[in-house]
Amino acid sequence: MPLLAGFATSLSLIIAIGAQNAFVLRQGLRREHVLPVVLTCAVSDAVLISGGIAGLGALLTSSPLALSIAKYGGAAFLFTYAVIAARRAVRPGAMSPADHAPAALRSVVLTCLGFTYLNPHVYLDTVVLLGALANQRGTDGRWIYGLGAVAASFAWFFALGFLARKLGPLFARPRAWQFLDAGIALVMTTLAAWMVLPAH
Template identity: 85%
Template sequence: MPLLAGFATTLSLIVAIGAQNAFVLRQGLRREHVLPVVLICALSDAVLISSGIAGLGALITGSRTALHIARYGGALFLLTYAVIAARRALNPSALSPADHAPSALRSVVLTCLGFTYLNPHVYLDTVVLLGSLANQRGTDGRWIYGLGSVSASFAWFFTLGFFARRLGPIFARPRAWQYLDGTIALLMAGLAAWMLVG
């Protein structure tokens, strides 16, 4: 059934921890602008998956310039965020979310958009891979497959963003935030390096 196939395939692609998921998790733990963040991620996936089904994937893979811009721009963005996360991890007094004024919504939205649209993996997974898998289902099945994919994205991001609150007692200690931000810094730096050499 195309709906279930789309749901399962998409879930297997997005559950792996990556830059976007780490950001959503952090916002969920901070209980800060969670709804706008998960909506941006899920709606962006919906737009990208639909674009892939409509044929954008072939255009992206055929443009070397577009791939290079996404690659180097994404790597620079990830390295910048890695430095920010590393500074938070090295400054334990700045880690507890309770000790800080909340981040401005505009800043959070722009960061979320960066993680979503400056990551070449997003285009490869949603537009190229899911778009081509959906189109293998024929005219009738491709949009049903796409609906399954979009449903998986909404389910994942809402679960990740809002379930993170249940981890609040663990992250009441600054040391837990230090470990999280240290891990995020290493992950971002590793992803950026992989993008530059991959």
């Protein structure tokens, strides 16, 4: 069934720990602008998946310049955020959400958009791969497959963002936030390096 196939494939692609998921998790733990963040991620996925089904994937893969800009721009963005997370990690006294005023909504949404649209792997997963898989389902089945993929994205990001607060007692101590941000810094740095280093 195209709907279930789209749901399962999309979920398997986005559930892996990555830059976007790490950001959503942190916002959920801080209980800070969670709804705008998860909506930004899910709606962006819907737009990208729809673009892939409509044929944007073939256009992207045919443009080496666009792929290079996405690769190096995304790596720079991820490394910058890694530095910010590392700075938070070395100052454990600043880890608790109660110790900081909430970040401005505009700043949080722009950062979320950066994690979404400056990451070339997002395009490869949603536009190229899911778009290609959907189009194998024929004219009628491709949009049903896409609907399943979009539903998986909404389900995942809402669960990650709003269920993260259940871990609140664990992160009541500054040390837990220190480990979280250290882990985020490591993930971001690894992803940034993976983008720009030549494959072996």
